[in-house]
Amino acid sequence: NSNKPIVFTADAPKDIDDIYEMACAVAGSSEALKKNPFLLHYAEPISPLLFPVEPVQKLIRCAHYHLPVGMIPAANAGAGAPITNAGSIALANAEILAGLVIHQLKNSGAPFLYGYNVATLDMKHAVISYGAPEFRITDSALADLARFYGLPSWGTSGCTDSKIVDAQAGIEATFAIYNSMLSGNNLVHDVGYIESGLTSSMEMIIMMDEVIDMCRRFIEPITFNKDTIPMEAYGRAKLTRGFVADRHTLENFRQAQWTPKRLDRAQFDDWELGGKKDLYQRLNGEAKEIMSSHVPEAKSAEVMAKIDEILEKRSREYS
Structure with a gap:
């Protein structure tokens, strides 16, 4: 099946x-x-x-x-x-x-x-x-x-x-x-x-x-072009002292960063509030969910x- x-x-x-x-x-x-x-x-x-x-x-x-x-x-x-x-x-x-x-x-x-x-x-x-x-x-x-x-x-x-x-x-x-x-x-x-x-x-x-x-x-591979080497953003960073709030970051962070689905990156307090689950516990929960819901x-x-x-x-x- x-x-x-x-x-x-x-x-x-x-x-x-x-x-x-x-x-x-x-x-x-x-x-x-x-x-x-x-x-x-x-x-x-x-x-x-x-x-x-x-x-x-x-x-x-x-x-x-x-x-x-x-x-x-x-x-x-x-x-x-x-x-x-x-x-x-x-x-x-x-x-x-x-x-x-x-x-x-x-x-x-x-x-x-x-x-x-x-x-x-x-x-x-x-x-x-x-x-x-x-x-x-x-x-x-x-x-x-x-x-x-x-x-x-x-x-x-x-x-x-x-x-x-x-x-x-x-x-x-x-x-x-x-x-x-x-x-x-x-x-x-x-x-x-x-x-x-x-x-x-x-x-x-x-x-x-x-x-x-x-x-x-x-x-x-790493791509080098005018979009990945943002000259204008470098100029703006001189005033803002960083790139966190820059529009180039907003427009590109989803493509520029790999985001895990199951690996944990939360700070300790947030992890604790979420139930302090280790990786195996999270995997086991997902496996049970798939087995019970998949058609x-x-x-x-x-x-x-x-x-x-x-x-x-x-x-x-x-x-």
């Missing part, structure tokens, strides 16, 4: 057939889906260099249907890949390109995403770390390789190893988002993941919405009937 783009997995190759049919029903036709695809299949080899039959069959089916697919190895350093960044990047690249060759041999020109999840195995706790700087380093390097091959790239961001939305979560996820923006990843996944990708948090998703907006401000945009009765027909047909096959 979402109108946002979907990254999906499939249990078996034949599931791709049903998913494709449902996507065509939503899009209106196979040609409409081909022209404006809104979903992507997440395909994955087993590192190092193992391509089981089923993932390859799913890859080929996606190529047949001209359905976007990403070959996304989890070549995690120290686990399925060498411990070094260079070693894990080289292995992941080989696995991605192998998937690309198989895919394009089936249907040359079918949409393919250069994907990768190249994190690192924490040797102390035996977990794949979603907050490790090495994860961000490999994201950046592989984004460069994707551009070299002329392919759109996958990235991960806005995630953390922390079990709750706390300072650790903010530190790790913010570095990840800023890194993704500087790296130029085209499709960024994992936003809102906590506990090393094992849990998704509504509060984390909302906090990352704020961080994404802030990071967009960070990467905006998803429903698909038409015709589309839902077609989807039900596809599901019923598959249910009969399994019964």
Whole structure:
């Protein structure tokens, strides 16, 4: 019940057939889906260099249907890949390109995403770390390789190893988002993941919405022109001894300043009068409000009937 783009997995190759049919029903036709695809299949080899039959069959089916697919190895350093960044990047690249060759041999020109999840195995706790700087380093390097091959790239961001939305979560996820923006990843996944990708948090998703907006401000270029360097305002400031009340400030402050929606800038007394809520409390309140008030945009009765027909047909096959 979402109108946002979907990254999906499939249990078996034949599931791709049903998913494709449902996507065509939503899009209106196979040609409409081909022209404006809104979903992507997440395909994955087993590192190092193992391509089981089923993932390859799913890859080929996606190529047949001209359905976007990403070959996304989890070549995690120290686990399925060498411990070094260079070693894990080289292995992941080989696995991605192998998937690309198989895919394009089936249907040359079918949409393919250069994907990768190249994190690192924490040797102390035996977990794949979603907050490790090495994860961000490999994201950046592989984004460069994707551009070299002329392919759109996958990235991960806005995630953390922390079990709750706390300072650790903010530190790790913010570095990840800023890194993704500087790296130029085209499709960024994992936003809102906590506990090393094992849990998704509504509060984390909302906090990352704020961080994404802030990071967009960070990467905006500075514009130098007669409007941003206000010579007349400089002259007026000689008389008023400041710019607070100047009309140039009034006309431009909304565009010149980034204004947070959830981060607190109030003075202590005002914050205290407002209930002394910390960031998590504010995020939790907003999450509950969204969950209670949001009404998803429903698909038409015709589309839902077609989807039900596809599901019923598959249910009969399994019964």
